[in-house]
Amino acid sequence: MLKLSRLLPSISGSSPRLLEPLSFTKPDPRDSAAFSTATNNKYAAKGYTSNRIFAPYSVYKGKAAFSLSPCLPTFTKLDSGAVVVDRRGSMMMIFMHSIGERKYDWENKQRFALSATEVGSLISMGPQDSCEFFHDPSMLSSNAGQVRKSLSIKPHASSNGYFVSLTVVNNLLNTKDYLSVPVTTAEFAVMKTACSFALPHIMGWDRMTHQSGGTVGLQSKVEPPALDLEWDK
Amino acid sequence: MLKLSRLLPSISGSSPRLLEPLSFTKPDPRDSAAFSTATNNKYAAKGYTSNRIFAPYSVYKGKAAFSLSPCLPTFTKLDSGAVVVDRRGSMMMIFMHSIGERKYDWENKQRFALSATEVGSLISMGPQDSCEFFHDPSMLSSNAGQVRKSLSIKPHASSNGYFVSLTVVNNLLNTKDYLSVPVTTAEFAVMKTACSFALPHIMGWDRMTHQSGGTVGLQSKVEPPALDLEWDK
Amino acid sequence: MLKLSRLLPSISGSSPRLLEPLSFTKPDPRDSAAFSTATNNKYAAKGYTSNRIFAPYSVYKGKAAFSLSPCLPTFTKLDSGAVVVDRRGSMMMIFMHSIGERKYDWENKQRFALSATEVGSLISMGPQDSCEFFHDPSMLSSNAGQVRKSLSIKPHASSNGYFVSLTVVNNLLNTKDYLSVPVTTAEFAVMKTACSFALPHIMGWDRMTHQSGGTVGLQSKVEPPALDLEWDK
Amino acid sequence: MLKLSRLLPSISGSSPRLLEPLSFTKPDPRDSAAFSTATNNKYAAKGYTSNRIFAPYSVYKGKAAFSLSPCLPTFTKLDSGAVVVDRRGSMMMIFMHSIGERKYDWENKQRFALSATEVGSLISMGPQDSCEFFHDPSMLSSNAGQVRKSLSIKPHASSNGYFVSLTVVNNLLNTKDYLSVPVTTAEFAVMKTACSFALPHIMGWDRMTHQSGGTVGLQSKVEPPALDLEWDK
Structure with missing residues (x-):
């Protein structure tokens, strides 16, 4: 559960602060079915609940x-x-x-x-x-x-x-x-x-x-490299 | 232990040198409780000692x-x-x-x-x-x-x-x-x-x-991709 | 198999769209021997078929x-x-x-x-x-x-x-x-x-x-670092 | 062994070519003791031979x-x-x-x-x-x-x-x-x-x-995060 109690006071002016109200800075968790039962089913059915990262x-x-x-x-x-x-x-x-x-x-x-x-x-x-x-x-x-x-x-x-x-x-x-x-x-x-x-x-x-x-980048010189060459054609 | 004996001579002018005095270039180890007993307890209690990298x-x-x-x-x-x-x-x-x-x-x-x-x-x-x-x-x-x-x-x-x-x-x-x-x-x-x-x-x-x-990026085409689509709505 | 049925309608103007016709946006699969039997053999012989990523x-x-x-x-x-x-x-x-x-x-x-x-x-x-x-x-x-x-x-x-x-x-x-x-x-x-x-x-x-x-970046101070030094010479 | 026979012809003009003479483009292998017996010992003693990458x-x-x-x-x-x-x-x-x-x-x-x-x-x-x-x-x-x-x-x-x-x-x-x-x-x-x-x-x-x-970035909310805070002081 999200700590909704962490809502912060208003922030104004042109220089944004490090901490913004939590309910604003985490919009996507709603998408991921944490808040709304209505959207919960909709998104769960689409696989939104599986290990996605929201930032x-x-x-x-x-x-x-x-x-x-x-x-x-x-x-x-x-x-x-x-x-x-x-x-x-x-x-x-x-x-x-x-x-x-x-x-x-x-x-x-x-x-x-x-x-x-x-x-x-x-x-x-x-x-x-x-x-x-x-x-x-x-x-x-x-x-x-x-x-x-x-x-x-x-x-x-x-x-x-x-x-x-x-x-x-x-x-x-x-x-x-x-x-x-x-x-x-x-x-x-x-x-x-x-x-x-x-x-x-x-x-x-x-x-x-x-x-x-991985394996492609470092290959022995024995096998010919499997790369496009301008002069292959 | 830090080698404090590696203190280097003064550096002046506008072109910084590769080596600066060690006590200057590693300020954060103090934060991580290497130097000061006073701060040691304070930071250790906050978990500063655990495998953080300071650069x-x-x-x-x-x-x-x-x-x-x-x-x-x-x-x-x-x-x-x-x-x-x-x-x-x-x-x-x-x-x-x-x-x-x-x-x-x-x-x-x-x-x-x-x-x-x-x-x-x-x-x-x-x-x-x-x-x-x-x-x-x-x-x-x-x-x-x-x-x-x-x-x-x-x-x-x-x-x-x-x-x-x-x-x-x-x-x-x-x-x-x-x-x-x-x-x-x-x-x-x-x-x-x-x-x-x-x-x-x-x-x-x-x-x-x-x-x-990981698993999200490379998925078979059988299961529908669980991504936001502009035209889902 | 590629879903060729996903061919999209024409796209014009100077503002490109997210979806382009699939047959255009995936040219390289032909290179990787998905389409043409003629090129298939040619490229397979060169190792093109092995786990290359085309984007x-x-x-x-x-x-x-x-x-x-x-x-x-x-x-x-x-x-x-x-x-x-x-x-x-x-x-x-x-x-x-x-x-x-x-x-x-x-x-x-x-x-x-x-x-x-x-x-x-x-x-x-x-x-x-x-x-x-x-x-x-x-x-x-x-x-x-x-x-x-x-x-x-x-x-x-x-x-x-x-x-x-x-x-x-x-x-x-x-x-x-x-x-x-x-x-x-x-x-x-x-x-x-x-x-x-x-x-x-x-x-x-x-x-x-x-x-x-890996092992080079993080080494103990006991063994001398195996790096080029300007003042080694 | 390096294929020294792959030496290429001269390259001139202001637009560099993809392939340059091999003996030029791989200077550092000499450093890593591949060519010269004289330097070989010097560098091997310093650990140059161990898995360094030269590019x-x-x-x-x-x-x-x-x-x-x-x-x-x-x-x-x-x-x-x-x-x-x-x-x-x-x-x-x-x-x-x-x-x-x-x-x-x-x-x-x-x-x-x-x-x-x-x-x-x-x-x-x-x-x-x-x-x-x-x-x-x-x-x-x-x-x-x-x-x-x-x-x-x-x-x-x-x-x-x-x-x-x-x-x-x-x-x-x-x-x-x-x-x-x-x-x-x-x-x-x-x-x-x-x-x-x-x-x-x-x-x-x-x-x-x-x-x-690793472990620092994704931590449960139960343990307090071990990070510097501007307002800790």
Whole structure:
């Protein structure tokens, strides 16, 4: 059980503190079925309860909040023995509306998964740059085009920070949702550094390099190395 | 036992040497109860003696010194099996006054723990930028507001380096402490590079990615992947 | 078996989507003998089928495409017990012509292996910089000079991206091949970040540092450390 | 045994090739006693033969060459159980004079070990910046001051690269040695990226973070965490 009694007093100003209210800093445990019986079954059925580690970077502001965490790719082994990426990794952003003082609406959160190239856009942004991404989460189904999501990152007029905003238009439910979170230069620096760190991992490249510690990297010279060569062709 | 006889001659000038006096370069062993019987009991009781690794980056100057080292987050396992951050990581800065030639006042050291976002401020600073952070270490207790700490990083007038200064006002003890350490551009580059390296670790993201080598990252295609999907909702 | 039925609809515009058509995002499985019986034997004979991990970063455009992935160095152990680099690592680029809507010509792909220093050129490019590399894949044989490859990276006139182009002149076959792929700023940011991550790995430096977790890094003070010292000489 | 027959033809021009002559790219095996009986005994006695990994980054030019590789710190365990840095890590540079076409004078090589802060200088250098470091390798002995080494890094007049130069004045032997190696922007980018990667490792911070995978990082909430707290004091 989480110690909910550890709720801390309000934190204000532009210099974030080490300790933030616990109920805010651990959003994902709800996802992992610790809090809500309603979501408990839903997520348990999907396997969320099994040994996942939750350490999102969260930005909580007056009207809305978002958290950011890496989703690793999954791999599959072919009959040949080769291992290939099955599902690509991403940087998952989860947005929530504020519904009171330091309370956020978990029931109606919105997701946006940044691809490797979209992460490339984010980490290469200068202080005056902006970017916008468009997703159709129903792209594969008969509902294609019915739900449109767009994430925009726009610099403050004062140029010391950005607005990170998500718009979700759902023609099936006839709803339109808009969430906007101002982020400081420092918070954006954390996002860029953390995304730069995570990028090779969501691409699966840590798997390709970590195997260097295994059998592939150190091989005797007797057997020919099984590597691509430019001059093999 | 530490070889105290390895004390080296004085080092001056702006180009730091590989070998610094041993008593300076290993401040933290004192913390870990190697030197002082007084602190020995205090720290042993807190578990400091157990297999911790000490490798701070230290900047020793004429009037004061500080060291910098990462403090990793701790995790806790929920009943659901999910692992969440229990206590957040930080970059710990420890300041000491000089009390003689190459001697620093270990008994009265001051701590300041940079949060992830404060580290984001530090690593995004340009040569003309400055920043300041405010902490209340008694925030959770009845003494809230009685102790106020502020850390400021300000560029030299010559713009080749910074002053890193800590002010601690303690109304309970009626004391005010001020420590200021000039850092060169090279020392600040080490701080930025080391903090950029450490940031994902104090955020706990290395745990999220290292599990890619475990059971989650490589899974058969038979069972559905237990990952967040933007289009699940 | 790969689920080819997971082919996704067309993706257009400058903001790449998380999901790309599966047949595009997994080019290398063909290399690893999953698709083609013809190549199957060829690669199996070279050991490609053994537990390699494939996670290239691919850029697919109208006329051509390329993928980028790290090739780790191989090491060999000397009689003395020392382990040295046997074959250097590289960043492998594989280019293919488009031969129809979202179809690329796997049979006639061209390879170009970037050395560590060439990767250094790439990651230090500013938005207006260009670079060009020249390789002779037959350099070691009697056919030296018969095949000339050059890779050029040139900024768009609009300066928001680059053209990555490969020219291969083969005097043996009397052929000349030219493939050019426009990459966006975001795609190039991914390439730079991923190459910066991979560079120490293709240099073999991850092996030198990872051994710090082993027996070399943590040694008792009784035995003299077996490290190079500037003042040993 | 090394395959010396794999010596490759000359390589010229500003764009380095993947394959360089083997005798150049593996300088350190000589250090590890593979080639020379004379040095064999010397190094074997120092433990050089035991499982060290050699993967230096080498820059070979007309008049001189240097190689760069990380030297990890060593640690020692105190009676308290705490592990502290015993000998600091460094980036080792080894310089050699050219003594003929693609031959370098291994017998008279010169070493210069960059400290963490000196690495900080190097990685923060802009294209017009220069820096110089001074070492006294006899600092601890009665010969202090008799040998003076200085390493300077100065930009080319054309500002596309640097001169990396080492001067060694030895009053004991009445010798003065000067070695200068021009490096391209691309080669310097490799040096900066590789040094940035290696810096946390030579500081020993990879040890502090890697333990997060061990017992310290994941602890139950029952026992109080044994971490420094800013508000403990």
